[in-house]
Amino acid sequence: MIQAGNETLLYKDPAASIEDRIRDLLQRMTFQEKVRQLDQYFGASFMSAAHPHMHTVMADDAEIRWDKIKETIGTEGIGCIHDLYGTVEVNNAIQRYSIEQTRLGIPILFSEEALHGLLRPGCTVYPHAITMASTWNPELVGQVGKGIAAETRSLGIHETFGPVLDLAREPRWGRVEETYGEDTHLASRMAVAMIRGLQGDNLASSSSIIAEPKHFAVHGIPEAGLNHSPASIGMNDMRSYHLPVFEAAFVEAGAINAMCSYNSIDGVPCAADYSLLTEVLRDEWHMPGFVRSDLGAISRLEHAHFTASSGKEAIRQALQAGTDMQYYDYPHDVYQGAIIELIESGELDIEVVDTAVSRVLNVKFMLGLFETPYVDPHLSREVIRHNRHRQTALQVAREGICLLQNKGQLLPLGQTTPVIAVIGPSADHARLGDYTPYIQGFVPTTIRQGIEKLVSPKTKVLYAKGTGILADELEPIPLECLTDGGGNPGLLAEYFNNPNLEGEPVLTRHDASIDFNWVITKPGENVHTSGFSVRWTGKLIPRQTLDGYIGTVSQDSMRLWLDGQLIIDGWGQGKSARKSVPVTFEAGKAYDVRVEYCKDTNGVEIMLGWSHTAEGIQQAVAIASQADVAIVALGDNEKTCGEGVDRDSLDLPGNQLQLLKAIYDTGTPVVLVLQNGRPVTLDWESKHIPAIIEAWYPGELGGQAIAEVLFGDYNPAGRLPISFPRTIGQIPVYYNRRRGGSKHYAGGDNRPLYAFGHGLSYTTFQYDNLLIHADRMIRPGDDVSVTVDITNCGQRDGDEVIQLYIADVFSSVARPEKELKHFKRIHLKAGEKKTVSFTITPKDLSTLGKDLRWTVEPGTFQALVGPSSDRIALQADFIVV
Numbered sequence: 001m002i003q004a005g006n007e008t009l010l011y012k013d014p015a016a017s018i019e020d021r022i023r024d025l026l027q028r029m030t031f032q033e034k035v036r037q038l039d040q041y042f043g044a045s046f047m048s049a050a051h052p053h054m055h056t057v058m059a060d061d062a063e064i065r066w067d068k069i070k071e072t073i074g075t076e077g078i079g080c081i082h083d084l085y086g087t088v089e090v091n092n093a094i095q096r097y098s099i100e101q102t103r104l105g106i107p108i109l110f111s112e113e114a115l116h117g118l119l120r121p122g123c124t125v126y127p128h129a130i131t132m133a134s135t136w137n138p139e140l141v142g143q144v145g146k147g148i149a150a151e152t153r154s155l156g157i158h159e160t161f162g163p164v165l166d167l168a169r170e171p172r173w174g175r176v177e178e179t180y181g182e183d184t185h186l187a188s189r190m191a192v193a194m195i196r197g198l199q200g201d202n203l204a205s206s207s208s209i210i211a212e213p214k215h216f217a218v219h220g221i222p223e224a225g226l227n228h229s230p231a232s233i234g235m236n237d238m239r240s241y242h243l244p245v246f247e248a249a250f251v252e253a254g255a256i257n258a259m260c261s262y263n264s265i266d267g268v269p270c271a272a273d274y275s276l277l278t279e280v281l282r283d284e285w286h287m288p289g290f291v292r293s294d295l296g297a298i299s300r301l302e303h304a305h306f307t308a309s310s311g312k313e314a315i316r317q318a319l320q321a322g323t324d325m326q327y328y329d330y331p332h333d334v335y336q337g338a339i340i341e342l343i344e345s346g347e348l349d350i351e352v353v354d355t356a357v358s359r360v361l362n363v364k365f366m367l368g369l370f371e372t373p374y375v376d377p378h379l380s381r382e383v384i385r386h387n388r389h390r391q392t393a394l395q396v397a398r399e400g401i402c403l404l405q406n407k408g409q410l411l412p413l414g415q416t417t418p419v420i421a422v423i424g425p426s427a428d429h430a431r432l433g434d435y436t437p438y439i440q441g442f443v444p445t446t447i448r449q450g451i452e453k454l455v456s457p458k459t460k461v462l463y464a465k466g467t468g469i470l471a472d473e474l475e476p477i478p479l480e481c482l483t484d485g486g487g488n489p490g491l492l493a494e495y496f497n498n499p500n501l502e503g504e505p506v507l508t509r510h511d512a513s514i515d516f517n518w519v520i521t522k523p524g525e526n527v528h529t530s531g532f533s534v535r536w537t538g539k540l541i542p543r544q545t546l547d548g549y550i551g552t553v554s555q556d557s558m559r560l561w562l563d564g565q566l567i568i569d570g571w572g573q574g575k576s577a578r579k580s581v582p583v584t585f586e587a588g589k590a591y592d593v594r595v596e597y598c599k600d601t602n603g604v605e606i607m608l609g610w611s612h613t614a615e616g617i618q619q620a621v622a623i624a625s626q627a628d629v630a631i632v633a634l635g636d637n638e639k640t641c642g643e644g645v646d647r648d649s650l651d652l653p654g655n656q657l658q659l660l661k662a663i664y665d666t667g668t669p670v671v672l673v674l675q676n677g678r679p680v681t682l683d684w685e686s687k688h689i690p691a692i693i694e695a696w697y698p699g700e701l702g703g704q705a706i707a708e709v710l711f712g713d714y715n716p717a718g719r720l721p722i723s724f725p726r727t728i729g730q731i732p733v734y735y736n737r738r739r740g741g742s743k744h745y746a747g748g749d750n751r752p753l754y755a756f757g758h759g760l761s762y763t764t765f766q767y768d769n770l771l772i773h774a775d776r777m778i779r780p781g782d783d784v785s786v787t788v789d790i791t792n793c794g795q796r797d798g799d800e801v802i803q804l805y806i807a808d809v810f811s812s813v814a815r816p817e818k819e820l821k822h823f824k825r826i827h828l829k830a831g832e833k834k835t836v837s838f839t840i841t842p843k844d845l846s847t848l849g850k851d852l853r854w855t856v857e858p859g860t861f862q863a864l865v866g867p868s869s870d871r872i873a874l875q876a877d878f879i880v881v
Contacts, residue, residue, distance in 0.1 A: 145197020
């Protein structure tokens with residue numbers, strides 16, 4: 001026992017059970033101390049040089065604002081800090097205040113984003129989740145989780161908001177890149193591997209963090225593909241396909257926390273859905289931690305779903321349902337005050353609040369923060385960007401690359417090819433996807449760099465950008481060309497908590513540029529999550545004379561004045577703020593700039609940019625004409641894919657197809673390399689371009705991995721975790737739709753262009769001897785052992801991904817023609833044969849019936865084995881009696 005004066009403090013006794021410690025601590029806490037634990041605070045507000053947004057590095061001389069710490073944390077403590085981009089010393093110092101200066105010494109939970117690497121400058125950038133899924137290698141994905149956890153915990157951060165476990169069955173949705181694809185089984189295996197990697201064997205370890213899977217639930221099929229939109233789905237579909245991924249995460253992998261989703265399901269917003277957040281998460285799956293609101297999900301009950309008439313009612317609904325912690329939903333005084341008022345008025349039972357607080361405290365005890373609140377400041381120097389992490393990132397990139405087609409065996413290329421043209425907007429630009437940290441201390445490898453490193457010294461590598469990802473692509477105006485007019489770099493920014501820039505600003509600062517995404521964060525502690533406005537003023541001083549375009553990019557209201565003239569007006573409903581106008585700038589001349597913005601829609605893609613010196617398609621054609629082969633790198637960037645970036649077309653954005661056609665017309669053989677975050681429609685491309693590679697977002701060493709595949713140093717074996725539609729009109733096109741629908745349109749069929757599980761190799765594999773090692777008739781509770789022989793019949797060593805699907809021939813409810821139940825990635829040398837074994841379990845054969853109960857129904861089942869969902873090599877039947 002720990003003594004405080006004459007009092008025994010059971011909650012500080014590490015020998016006591018966590019349940020007893022929570023009970024002891026809870027009864028000591030005031031109402032105010034309790035509600036503080038249910039709140040998340042904006043970390044940058046505690047620093048003297050709070051950075052303007054998450055892609056900007058905090059200044060090295062940033063200091064802790066102890067006045068702000070004392071004012072905010074005070075003696076009552078707080079629950080969580082997010083968006084604190086400081087050093088480990090900063091985290092330790094703020095934690096020390098909470099331990100030593102608050103009344104009860106409750107430690108702070110530090111949480112950050114880490115979907116494919118900690119969102120902190122200088123950390124390892126792994127390939128994105130969709131690339132991880134394309135490896136079909138859960139063990140490798142687990143290694144990614146371990147690497148992320150080690151780097152994250154070394155900086156004093158205890159939790160990550162992820163992984164994303166939504167099934168991506170709506171490819172127009174911008175967040176496909178963050179997911180593990182369209183299939184329940186594949187996504188669940190990746191989820192379990194990642195979470196076990198993140199959480200390790202001991203949460204109190206210096207290399208483990210807590211996982212917080214999101215978005216609970218069914219966020220990946222929004223109506224019309226638009227983020228936050230309702231999910232139209234029946235309970236059987238939800239229970240059969242979507243929830244099992246989360247169930248695997250919580251029950252099998254032991255995920256501690258959850259983040260609720262923005263959307264509604266059948267009219268009920270997830271943030272206020274008791275059946276999901278309490279009955280399923282807690283009562284069925286026994287999740288031990290807490291549920292955090294996704295950014296603004298609670299306030300959306302009032303402002304978007306309109307199921308709550310006030311902020312206080314929204315807060316009550318969320319807490320009652322099981323959403324325990326807000327995420328910048330309401331100002332702290334409003335949120336905390338509302339909870340206390342609800343308790344005092346009897347509208348909310350104190351037990352609801354105590355339960356929520358106990359969940360937050362449980363997480364802190366599980367992490368060992370009461371015993372070991374600080375981190376060794378030297379640890380991060382040993383851990384971050386460790387060579388082991390970089391090698392894992394490289395191997396994921398290699399294994400995640402999918403060879404979509406290779407007509408005429410154009411690939412692999414010879415490393416002594418005399419002249420190679422490397423063309424396209426992604427040829428010399430690393431595409432890393434959303435939730436990527438600011439690159440500091442290293443340079444990601446581009447395709448061009450990877451190729452130049454691998455080819456013979458005699459090979460000539462030519463390069464042209466050709467076009468941007470977007471036809472009118474703008475780049476943010478850099479800091480060196482902006483000043484506030486008073487000698488300070490950047491623009492003067494004034495933030496207002498109203499849509500009309502009225503009254504006194506609640507935040508005034510200098511912004512290095514106008515290039516933000518306020519879907520995933522907000523500008524500052526005192527700025528509201530939505531409905532705020534900003535005015536930037538200053539001078540633009542170009543370093544060189546240029547003819548080009550200047551413009552604004554936003555889905556919200558935005559307008560631009562240049563030298564006092566309103567040249568872009570995207571203010572108000574019905575007006576577009578994605579505009580550019582031609583300009584001529586003289587080097588060294590100062591131009592007055594004024595930009596106004598209001599977050600009245602999505603808060604994504606807020607940018608003031610310009611375009612100039614862009615290479616043209618004709619230059620690309622000229623170098624392609626001189627080459628023996630043209631490698632054309634196309635796809636997405638953060639303006640065409642990512643959170644809040646949903647599309648009504650899946651064609652290659654901008655003028656990219658025009659560029660590709662122009663290169664094709666030269667007669668030079670073309671290899672198309674895609675780096676993108678969602679499937680694209682490739683009708684013309686698939687008919688005309690002989691070789692197509694899908695690399696997704698391959699991480700910081702992606703350029704090296706792509707080059708290795710192009711030249712055969714690595715034999716590709718990635719498999720698509722999501723189907724590629726032929727046209728956008730086919731959506732939804734995921735492979736395991738339920739039987740019963742027509743299969744033909746007036747102009748074609750509903751088969752995808754590239755099916756789930758598809759991916760080619762530089763060698764060939766043969767499947768033989770599919771055997772079921774059991775009586776042909778089995779009982780409902782029996783396991784079934786299956787073996788199949790795989791032979792590498794080619795001249796190259798390579799990997800094969802063996803996929804086992806199950807078909808229930810007749811069932812009480814309509815089911816898909818086939819469903820993935822097992823897979824295995826194996827390596828075979830040229831000429832080698834291996835026998836691969838699978839065990840089909842009763843769970844693999846179960847049907848969710850009309851009564852929403854899982855049962856193994858009698859009847860005929862088929863075991864289908866092959867290299868993809870549309871190329872089944874062997875089939876064997878068995879009967880359940």
